[in-house]
Amino acid sequence: MLPTKKSKMRRQQQGGNSLSQRSKLRNTTGATKLPDIPSPRGRSPAVVTPAIARRSKSLFEGHVDRRTARSKKNANSTNSLSAGKAPNLKRKNARADLQPPKGKEASKKVQTKIDFATGRVLFPVESGGKTQYFPLESEATPNERRFGSFVSDASVKKDATNSLIEGGDSVEDVINQRQLFASTTANGKKEYLPSESDANALELASGKYIPDAQLESPSIAQGLLDTDVNKRKQKLRYDFTKQRNLFAVRSKDGKDIYLPQKSKATTVELKRGLYVDDSEVSKKIDLGPATAMTKDKPRYDISKGRKVYGVKDKDGKTKYLPRASDASDFERARGLFIDDAVVDTHEKQRLRTALADKSADYMLRRAQRANKLAAGTTSKNIDNSRETISYAKDGTPIWDGFTPPEVSYEKQRETLKKLHSTYDIAKKRMLYPAEIAKGKIKYLPLLEDASNIERIRGLYVSFVPPEPLENFLKDNVQRGDIAQRNFTTQGGQLKAYALDDIEQAFENSPSLILRSAKYVSNVARESSVLQQQRVNG
Numbered sequence: 001m002l003p004t005k006k007s008k009m010r011r012q013q014q015g016g017n018s019l020s021q022r023s024k025l026r027n028t029t030g031a032t033k034l035p036d037i038p039s040p041r042g043r044s045p046a047v048v049t050p051a052i053a054r055r056s057k058s059l060f061e062g063h064v065d066r067r068t069a070r071s072k073k074n075a076n077s078t079n080s081l082s083a084g085k086a087p088n089l090k091r092k093n094a095r096a097d098l099q100p101p102k103g104k105e106a107s108k109k110v111q112t113k114i115d116f117a118t119g120r121v122l123f124p125v126e127s128g129g130k131t132q133y134f135p136l137e138s139e140a141t142p143n144e145r146r147f148g149s150f151v152s153d154a155s156v157k158k159d160a161t162n163s164l165i166e167g168g169d170s171v172e173d174v175i176n177q178r179q180l181f182a183s184t185t186a187n188g189k190k191e192y193l194p195s196e197s198d199a200n201a202l203e204l205a206s207g208k209y210i211p212d213a214q215l216e217s218p219s220i221a222q223g224l225l226d227t228d229v230n231k232r233k234q235k236l237r238y239d240f241t242k243q244r245n246l247f248a249v250r251s252k253d254g255k256d257i258y259l260p261q262k263s264k265a266t267t268v269e270l271k272r273g274l275y276v277d278d279s280e281v282s283k284k285i286d287l288g289p290a291t292a293m294t295k296d297k298p299r300y301d302i303s304k305g306r307k308v309y310g311v312k313d314k315d316g317k318t319k320y321l322p323r324a325s326d327a328s329d330f331e332r333a334r335g336l337f338i339d340d341a342v343v344d345t346h347e348k349q350r351l352r353t354a355l356a357d358k359s360a361d362y363m364l365r366r367a368q369r370a371n372k373l374a375a376g377t378t379s380k381n382i383d384n385s386r387e388t389i390s391y392a393k394d395g396t397p398i399w400d401g402f403t404p405p406e407v408s409y410e411k412q413r414e415t416l417k418k419l420h421s422t423y424d425i426a427k428k429r430m431l432y433p434a435e436i437a438k439g440k441i442k443y444l445p446l447l448e449d450a451s452n453i454e455r456i457r458g459l460y461v462s463f464v465p466p467e468p469l470e471n472f473l474k475d476n477v478q479r480g481d482i483a484q485r486n487f488t489t490q491g492g493q494l495k496a497y498a499l500d501d502i503e504q505a506f507e508n509s510p511s512l513i514l515r516s517a518k519y520v521s522n523v524a525r526e527s528s529v530l531q532q533q534r535v536n537g
Contacts, residue, residue: 101145103137103152112205119420121201123151136201158207161186162193164214170266171466175419175433175441175513176200179266180466181210190475191510192466202418208511217273221249221259224280238292239314240321240335242266243439245287246314247276258314289338293346294318304328309343329519330526332438333468388532389494392487397499401531402524404462404517405503406447415463415512427451434461434514444516458518465509469520470529473497476505486535493535 106123113122113133122133134140140150168182171192180192191208193199199209225248237246237258246258259265265275281287289311296310299320308320321327327337388400399405421432422443431443444450450460465472476482482501487494506512524530 101148103150103155104134104148106134106151106155107131112202114417116421121205123156123201123205125151136204139201153204156201157204160196160209160211161207162191162210164210165190166271167268169268169467173466173513174435174439181215183210185510188479189508189510193511200418215270217271219259219262219275219277220251220273221276221280222252224249224276225256236287236291237312237314237316238289240289240292240311240337241314243289243335245291247281249276288342290342290346293338293342295350297350298347309338309346311338328526329437329522333519333523335438389487389489389491389496392489392494394488396487398487398489398494398532399497399499399502401496402521404464404515404520405499405506407463407503407506407512411507411512412446412463415514419514432461432514434516436516436519442516444514447517458516458521460517461514462517462520463506463512464515464520465506466511466513468527469524470527472509473502473505473530481505481508491534494532495535496532 104125107126112124114120115122115135120135120139122135124131124133134149134151135144136156137145137150137153144150162183162185165182165184170179170181172178173180173194176194176198178194178198180194183191183193185191193208193210194203195215196204196209196212203209236248238244239246239260242260242264244260244264246260248256249259251257259274259276260269261278261281262270262275263278269275292311292313294310294312296318298307298309300306301308301320301322304322304326306322306326308322310318310320313319321336321338322331323340323343324332324337325340331337389398390400391397416432419432421430423429424431424445427445427449429445429449431445433441434444436442436444444459444461445454447455447460447462454460473482477484482497482505484495484497487496
C-alpha cells in the first residue's frame with residue numbers, strides 16, 4: 001500500500017516541530033551543543049527533554065573534572081621521589097622483580113625425563129598430588145626463570161663420586177666443547193669427567209663431575225713478556241699436539257717460561273697454576289699455528305710423497321709437518337699437521353721475500369708422474385694393509401686391531417641420552433653428533449640404520465672411550481682386566497687381543513663418546529701396539 005500525500009505532509013510537519021522544540025531547549029538550558037540523536041528508521045527524530053540535557057551537561061563536566069585532576073596528579077608526581085625510579089620499580093609487581101622466584105625442590109622418588117626438543121633433562125616436582133617436570137636453573141630459559149619454572153641446583157646436585165687423579169691427563173670433548181679430566185671411580189676404574197661448571201644437569205644429579213676447587217690454583221705468572229710493547233707483539237710458541245698457543249711469562253722465581261691460556265690448560269697445569277689468565281692475552285694479535293711457521297723452504301717427504309713445512313714446536317725446535325689435506329688420520333688425531341689455509345697464506349708471503357726455491361715442488365711432480373706410469377710403484381699405490389686373522393684354530397674370535405667393537409643396547413642408550421640428536425626425515429632415522437676428525441663434528445646414523453655404502457665407508461657412529469685406544473687398553477692391561485694372548489692360527493702363532501676381552505673392556509668403560517667408525521679405524525691402524533703380531537717359531 002503506497003503512502004498518501006497527506007501522510008507525507010503530516011510527517012514533515014511533525015519533524016519540523018520537534019527540531020524547533022529542540023533548539024528552544026538548547027537556548028533555555030544553556031547546555032553545550034549536543035549531537036543530533038539518530039532516530040529509528042521510519043520514525044521521527046527523538047525529542048531532547050530538559051532532563052536529558054541536564055544529564056549530558058553533568059557527564060561532560062565530570063569528564064573535564066577527571067582529566068584536570070589526572071593532569072594535576074601527573075604534575076605532582078614529577079616532584080616525588082618515585083619520578084626517578086626505573087620503570088620496573090613503578091610496576092605493580094616490582095617486589096617480584098626485586099625478589100626473583102626461588103627454584104623448586106626436585107623429588108627423588110620419581111625418575112627424570114628428557115626433553116628431546118631441547119635436549120635438556122627435566123626433574124620431577126610433586127605438588128598437590130601431581131607431578132610436574134622442570135629443567136635445572138642453569139639450563140632454564142629467561143621466561144622460565146621469571147616465573148620460577150625451574151629446579152634449584154641444590155636440590156639436584158649430588159656430591160662428587162669420583163676422585164681426581166693427581167697429575168692425570170685430560171681429553172677434549174669436541175661434541176660438548178669442554179675438557180674432561182681423568183678421575184677414578186670407587187672401584188678404581190679410570191673415568192673422564194667434566195668440571196663442575198661445565199657439567200650438565202644429568203651429570204650434576206649423578207655426581208659425575210670434578211669440583212672446581214680441586215682443579216684450579218692461582219697462576220704463577222707475573223705477567224706476559226712482550227718483544228715490542230708499542231706494537232703489542234707477544235712472544236709465542238705453538239703446541240701442535242694440543243693445538244694451542246704458549247705465551248712467554250715470567251714466573252715468581254724470575255724464570256722465563258711458556259704457559260698456555262687458562263681455557264686451554266690441562267688438569268696438571270690448572271692444579272699447579274701453570275697457566276695465563278685469558279684476560280691478559282692481547283686480542284690484537286693473531287693466534288694459531290701461523291705463529292709457529294718459519295721462513296725455511298719446504299721439504300719433500302719421499303716416503304709418503306708429499307711436501308712438509310718447517311715450524312717451531314713448543315720447545316723452540318724446528319720440525320717439519322704436512323698440511324692437513326696430506327696428513328694421515330694418525331697425524332690428524334695427534335695434531336701433527338698444519339691447516340691448508342695457513343700454509344697457503346704463509347707460502348705466498350715467503351715467496352715474496354725469498355728466492356723461489358721450488359725443489360720440493362719439482363720432486364713432488366716427478367713422483368706424481370712416476371705414479372701415473374703403468375709400472376710405477378710409489379707409496380701412493382702400494383697397499384700397506386696387512387691381512388688380519390679373525391679366528392684361532394680353537395674357534396676363539398680375535399680382534400683385528402682397528403675395528404671398534406659393538407656394545408650392548410643399554411650402554412648405547414646410556415651414551416645417546418646425553419646428546420642432542422636430530423631426525424633425518426628423508427631416510428626416517430635418527431642422527432647423532434660424532435667426531436669424524438680432530439675438532440670436526442658430523443651427524444651420523446647408528447650401524448643398524450646406516451646404508452650399505454655408509455657401512456662400507458665407515459660413516460656411522462661407533463662407541464669408544466674418550467682417550468686414545470692404546471691408552472685405554474694400556475690402563476686395562478695394568479689393572480689386569482685384559483692382556484694380549486698367543487693364538488694358534490692357520491698361518492702360525494699370533495699375538496693379539498681376544499675380541500671378547502675388547503668388547504668387555506668397552507662395556508665396562510665408565511663413559512663412552514661417539515666417533516665415526518672410519519676415523520677410529522684409520523687412527524688405530526697407525527698404532528703398532530694395537531695390531532696383530534706374528535710370533536716366530
